[in-house]
Amino acid sequence: MTDFQNVINTIYNNLKSATDKGIVADYIPELAKQKKESFGIYLKHINGNNYHVGDWDKPFSIQSISKVLALSKAIAFEDKKIWERVDVEPSGDPFNHLSLLEHENGIPRNPLINAGAIVVADILVSRLNNPKQDFLNYVRDISGDQTINYNLKVAKSEKLTGYNNYAAANLLKAYNNLNNDVEVVLDFYFHQCALEMNCSQIANAFYMFSNRGKCINNVAHITLSQVKRINAIMLTCGFYDEAGEFAFEVGLPGKSGVGGGIVALLPDDFVIVTWSPGLNPKGNSLIGMQALEQFTTKTNRSIF
Amino acid sequence: MTDFQNVINTIYNNLKSATDKGIVADYIPELAKQKKESFGIYLKHINGNNYHVGDWDKPFSIQSISKVLALSKAIAFEDKKIWERVDVEPSGDPFNHLSLLEHENGIPRNPLINAGAIVVADILVSRLNNPKQDFLNYVRDISGDQTINYNLKVAKSEKLTGYNNYAAANLLKAYNNLNNDVEVVLDFYFHQCALEMNCSQIANAFYMFSNRGKCINNVAHITLSQVKRINAIMLTCGFYDEAGEFAFEVGLPGKSGVGGGIVALLPDDFVIVTWSPGLNPKGNSLIGMQALEQFTTKTNRSIF
Amino acid sequence: MTDFQNVINTIYNNLKSATDKGIVADYIPELAKQKKESFGIYLKHINGNNYHVGDWDKPFSIQSISKVLALSKAIAFEDKKIWERVDVEPSGDPFNHLSLLEHENGIPRNPLINAGAIVVADILVSRLNNPKQDFLNYVRDISGDQTINYNLKVAKSEKLTGYNNYAAANLLKAYNNLNNDVEVVLDFYFHQCALEMNCSQIANAFYMFSNRGKCINNVAHITLSQVKRINAIMLTCGFYDEAGEFAFEVGLPGKSGVGGGIVALLPDDFVIVTWSPGLNPKGNSLIGMQALEQFTTKTNRSIF
Amino acid sequence: MTDFQNVINTIYNNLKSATDKGIVADYIPELAKQKKESFGIYLKHINGNNYHVGDWDKPFSIQSISKVLALSKAIAFEDKKIWERVDVEPSGDPFNHLSLLEHENGIPRNPLINAGAIVVADILVSRLNNPKQDFLNYVRDISGDQTINYNLKVAKSEKLTGYNNYAAANLLKAYNNLNNDVEVVLDFYFHQCALEMNCSQIANAFYMFSNRGKCINNVAHITLSQVKRINAIMLTCGFYDEAGEFAFEVGLPGKSGVGGGIVALLPDDFVIVTWSPGLNPKGNSLIGMQALEQFTTKTNRSIF
Structure with a gap:
């Protein structure tokens, strides 16, 4: 079985000291204040286990x-x-x-x-x-x-x-x-x-999309069919004009925000959230994208 | 010399009873109220003579x-x-x-x-x-x-x-x-x-573009070079995506409005204004366009 | 366990007599000759079982x-x-x-x-x-x-x-x-x-994309990573400007052809091929799209 | 009366030694061979007079x-x-x-x-x-x-x-x-x-567009109405996506070619041809455009 904690630790260490961390969004003063060094990963498994590293508990603008x-x-x-x-x-x-x-x-x-x-x-x-x-x-x-x-x-x-x-x-x-x-x-x-959440809270909120519509307290907010369709939309449209690239490199439904957060998930398996405020030219978290690529490569987990 | 009065009378009679008069703009109640039958022509010659027919003295929204x-x-x-x-x-x-x-x-x-x-x-x-x-x-x-x-x-x-x-x-x-x-x-x-003017007032206002920048009271508001450039812009851009068509069929600098007015001019010669509220699918006065085509055909006057 | 034969039989019977079967491509005489009534489904499971119904063994232009x-x-x-x-x-x-x-x-x-x-x-x-x-x-x-x-x-x-x-x-x-x-x-x-293949042959050829790169005779032509990326491309780009719709309604990587064929697959599970020559306005097989929607609805199988 | 010879001489001298002469088209070896220093102007007046300076008699590719x-x-x-x-x-x-x-x-x-x-x-x-x-x-x-x-x-x-x-x-x-x-x-x-002509030959060929359809030997190839429409098309479309700019800065119907030639004309007045092989980023002769701007400024001649 995959040692998720070990995997995210490795990724965290690989990327923590990357020289290019992208550019923090600055069209709003509050976003511009974010520290480019912030970096957190949180993984919530469907079996109830949680794994985290770095600034996973610091709130940021989910955008x-x-x-x-x-x-x-x-x-x-x-x-x-x-x-x-x-x-x-x-x-x-x-x-x-x-x-x-x-x-x-x-x-x-x-x-x-x-x-x-x-x-x-x-x-x-x-x-x-x-x-x-x-x-x-x-x-x-x-x-x-x-x-x-x-x-x-x-x-x-x-x-x-x-x-x-x-x-x-x-x-x-x-x-x-x-x-x-x-x-x-x-x-x-x-x-x-302008909702402010940390990696853990986002993972909890998105849990229902990996859990057939039932959220963490076991309430079904949407049907399985609706979940599948939302996941399909995240996969094909979740990363603007880099959606194909994300599907291609990562292979998970997901969504990014200009606050530097990315959430991605594998149905019936897990939700993973990354946060690093620096963005690539397409407006997606530069380090977050790399972290998720490394994650699916190392764990061989993707919908494809 | 051209008998302008006779020409505009003929055009007026040709088009007065046209069966297809286009569609009156109705996105605003005040415009929708306009009578499709309204039709006027006013020509102001640089030599001081004026010629008019029909509803040339009724004010409309110049847009x-x-x-x-x-x-x-x-x-x-x-x-x-x-x-x-x-x-x-x-x-x-x-x-x-x-x-x-x-x-x-x-x-x-x-x-x-x-x-x-x-x-x-x-x-x-x-x-x-x-x-x-x-x-x-x-x-x-x-x-x-x-x-x-x-x-x-x-x-x-x-x-x-x-x-x-x-x-x-x-x-x-x-x-x-x-x-x-x-x-x-x-x-x-x-x-x-939302300026409201009649054909005669518009002809007076546009007189300066046919008169090297000097307006009817002989004051120069803009230079000759500026006049030429405004005329060039009217010719190439005055009729939305029908600008080429107007240059091609009429051959005068001009500008239309969704109130049904069209003004056109020949430098050093005349200004002509038509008004008929029904529009063609491109948003220009249907009868006005036809009137101006007939005018330049009959008088052989155009910048080309 | 899903009774695949029963499922595809039901779908076949549901759609066999549909009144709207789309329009057969006619830009080439050979394609225009296809009978609109042709309809076949073939499912190849990764466990070695095959299921089929209708014209699954008739060759058509895979385009x-x-x-x-x-x-x-x-x-x-x-x-x-x-x-x-x-x-x-x-x-x-x-x-x-x-x-x-x-x-x-x-x-x-x-x-x-x-x-x-x-x-x-x-x-x-x-x-x-x-x-x-x-x-x-x-x-x-x-x-x-x-x-x-x-x-x-x-x-x-x-x-x-x-x-x-x-x-x-x-x-x-x-x-x-x-x-x-x-x-x-x-x-x-x-x-x-212009390759001509039947549903069964296409299912065999695409088997490797559901089987981590190994084709039916167990030879690995491409790596698992390459397979995942080809599947991602099929999902996001396999149906022209209806790609989002297919991901949304069906939820499987797939590819259509103007000959009326569609192939779709679920990694580690199955390949399914449908053939019905009539196309919808976007150029994808009308009945084939419906068959695959019914299939994923009935079997609850999709990558999402 | 305008001293055309003096005007074109002045323009020629103004621009002959310009430091930026644009870039000679090089997608074809024969065009790339052209000397950037070549520069000629030819003006043919409707009254029969001709004026010329520089390389007006050297043939180039009219494109x-x-x-x-x-x-x-x-x-x-x-x-x-x-x-x-x-x-x-x-x-x-x-x-x-x-x-x-x-x-x-x-x-x-x-x-x-x-x-x-x-x-x-x-x-x-x-x-x-x-x-x-x-x-x-x-x-x-x-x-x-x-x-x-x-x-x-x-x-x-x-x-x-x-x-x-x-x-x-x-x-x-x-x-x-x-x-x-x-x-x-x-x-x-x-x-x-690939027609090869010099400034003088082009001016002769385009004479009919300034002369109501009658060419230099007095034969009418096209009607006055056809001439006007061709002139209108030259004005609105003769310079690719710089057509508005040319109408605005020069104010004459005209046409350019990647060989470095430009022809422009004023109906009932003159045809003017310039040749300088270096092009601006829009693909029109850099020096030619400037020469024509200077010409209409100095002579105050334009259709507007």
Whole structure:
């Protein structure tokens, strides 16, 4: 049997002192403050065992990783009806490009690019009574940790600099694919992206995607069929225009965020979360990508 | 010598009873109210003579025709510096497409597509003390008519439904090509587009582009070199993705608006304005385009 | 344990009499001759058992399915060096679009779009002594069937109507990404696509991708790491601009061809091949896609 | 009256010793051999006077300038029917991009990009008995010089390196917009582009576009209406993605070629030809563009 602790220790030591650690996102002061040296790995096995190393317990801004959690909640409400408003095809374009939106009549290519995630946010704003609080409670529940919170400074900064997201939301509105007010939807969306969690909490929250829909407290939030589809979307669309590369090099469904976090999982086996704030030119954690490549190479574990 | 009155009368009679008059823009209630039957032609010759027929004296929403007037004011302030923020190439795309903005780092392809006109509006907001009032005064002055005004209902409606323009302005902001607040710039822009003028007033305002920069009261607002360049931009970019077609069929610099107006001119010769609210699928006045084709065919007058 | 025979019988009966069977490709006379009623399924389990129903033993033109076999041979020669000439990202575009080639300096987005497959063909032309015969022998060996052959009529027809492929090959040549003559490479490519195989032979040939690189006679043609990467490419790029949809609905690596065949597989478990010549608007077998969706739903087997 | 000789002498002296003369095209050995120092200007006035300076009498490869001559011949045959196969809109893209061809069903955006010029060549191949000889005779006739010839070395080199044109022609064939064989059409096209002429001969050939369709020997090859439309196309499409810039800076209909030639004209006034082999990054003669800008500035002559 694989000695996971040994594997992640080795990877941690291999990469801890890498000279190129990428570039920390600086479009928001709070993100720019992150230390490039931070590095943590957390692995949660389906059999209940947990393995961790480094800064696994330090909270960071999960950013786009939150899109998968929002999607799971929206799918629980809408099931297949959600696909009338957002597609499931990879975009082949950077995460914030609006081009395809125009060529496809306002239907975002998938729910993990910004425009698609804003449609998902719009659904949650329509469906939840107190959208921000209810979504926060959902994340706390599936993570089994009531201390998780939004970083309000980050949310506010996102709002002040989020011109691209305003552009996307207005374009969706122009195509009649946004039911609520732009301001209301983006306020929710900026908070969602500003969730602060550590590697362990993220692993707990994503546990349900490796465990057929049942979360750590054994509650089934979504069906097995819904889990499979979310995993498929993570695999094909989870890393912007580097999605093919991640599927190719790592071979696991996963999602990255500009805060430097990456979560990946193997169904019926494990969830693994890495955190290293420096990004590669495509916007994914440079060291995190390498850690996951080494992990699947060393353990021979991938969906392929 | 050409009997202009006779020519425009003939064209008017040819087209007055056309069965296909296009589709009146209906994205704003005030525009939708326009009568499809309205049809007017006004020709102002450089020798001082004026010729008109039909509804030439009924005011309508000049919409994108205002972009040329705003451009002339911005060029008077900035001269060549304006071209650091907006290009002069035809777009080959519909007027509201944002795609090219993304592929060209936030530099709109030309000042007559919406994104480019919003950059021009941003310049005027920076340069004018009371932007809306000062620009209105400028238009009144060059038209020689102090009664010209914004239609505030139209301006308000534009704001309420202008998601595409909000998208464009936010995208420009994301690329650091908008110095003022999105709301402030768009408030100015929506008013500018909501100017209400009749064919005669537009002909007077555009007189300077046929008269080497000197307007009807003989004041030179821009230089001859600036006039030539604005005319070149009208010719290559004045009709969205139908610009080549207009150059080809009509052969005059010109500009259309979704209110159904078209202005065209021959340097050192005349300005002609047509108004018919029904639009063709490219967003240009259907009957207006035909009237101008007939005019240049009958009079053998074009820049080519 | 799953009763595979029962499952494929049920699916066969469900779909045999479907009223909408799509449209048979008709750009080549030989393909147009195919009967829309043809329908077969073949499942080869890794434990040695085989299950089949319908027209599983009737040969058909495998077309783009051959791209995976050519890729496996090229990777055996080049390993990672192949990725200097072709990328691994989904295209988001129809299979024959050349647009991306121009925007990405002649590097095809992945080896399963036509342009990428032509680069792979170029590699085989460079590497094999008698390219067409050697590749045929390779396919015969991994299929365990020396009777497999090219359909020369189909190859010739492809050549006569293959203007799109000539365009792609010339564009690659313009970007210095084709080492051999256009005619020589396309002659090889048209033969490769004109391979005629039945469901059983395809299942045997693709067995190695479900069996860690070892083919049916236990010879390892490619490494486990190479297998995983080919499977990842099939998942993300195997169905043109319907790749996300297939990953989402079926959840297996796979590849379709315009002859109506689809092959899909679950690592360490099985290979399944369907054949029904009618295509959906995206160019994938309509009934085949439905059969595979039903199969993964009924057996709960997918990589996710 | 303007002292044209003095003006072109001044411009010649201004630019003769410019340090940056651009880069000589080197994709064909024969073009690469051109001396960067070559520089000539020729002006033919409608009143019969001619003015020239520098290397005006040295023959060079006219390349894309030939597209206008071929277009004039095709329009003489087809008149408006030609516009069913090629559009008149600016492309906004480099001259050899195929992208738009795919998005617009095989209708090239205009007859001056390569794909459009290949459609024009296809028309001439269909219409002329001995296409290459007949077209050569046409050029000789309108230039009044029977010594003009194809440079066969250039034509052969174009053929050997013309992968982009082969790609375009095959794509047109795929869209059913090429009636003759790819090889036959391109053989004609490569010869057409390989015409060798000096500034004076080009000015004579283009005289008809400034003279309402009548060429130097007073024969009317095309109608006034056809002339105007060809001039409009030159203005909007004659300089690839620098067409707007040329209209803006120079303000004359014109056409450039990668051999370093540029021809421009003012209807009822003059034709001017410049030759300087070094190109700017957009593929137009660097010094030629500057010479024409200086010319229209100094003489205040432009269509605007």
